[in-house]
Amino acid sequence: xxxxxxxxxxxxxxxxxxxxxxxxxxxxxxxxxxxxxxxxxxxxxxxxxxxxxxxxxxxxxxxxxxxxxxxxxxxxxxxxxxxxxxxxxxxxxxxxxxxxxxxxxx
Numbered sequence: 001x002x003x004x005x006x007x008x009x010x011x012x013x014x015x016x017x018x019x020x021x022x023x024x025x026x027x028x029x030x031x032x033x034x035x036x037x038x039x040x041x042x043x044x045x046x047x048x049x050x051x052x053x054x055x056x057x058x059x060x061x062x063x064x065x066x067x068x069x070x071x072x073x074x075x076x077x078x079x080x081x082x083x084x085x086x087x088x089x090x091x092x093x094x095x096x097x098x099x100x101x102x103x104x105x106x
Contacts, residue, residue: 007034
């Protein structure tokens, strides 16, 4: 269990430092020296959610904080949080928070 804990800590730390960049399942699997399929199973067992769901949720939480703390436009915030597509960001944000990023800010 100690090895698993170290690996999940490494993954979470990597996400914390690189959430604004493109992060693939393959990248994280390589970080843990696992195959892609084993990594996805390992992450879900450890965290209770899929890697992609966790990553998007993490990015949305950062975006929500940025919306309240900064006057940057929504496109810049979505990009800074690792979302390449504004409409996907807006849909994901609304699904999580129940309002669009613009309404959340107000």
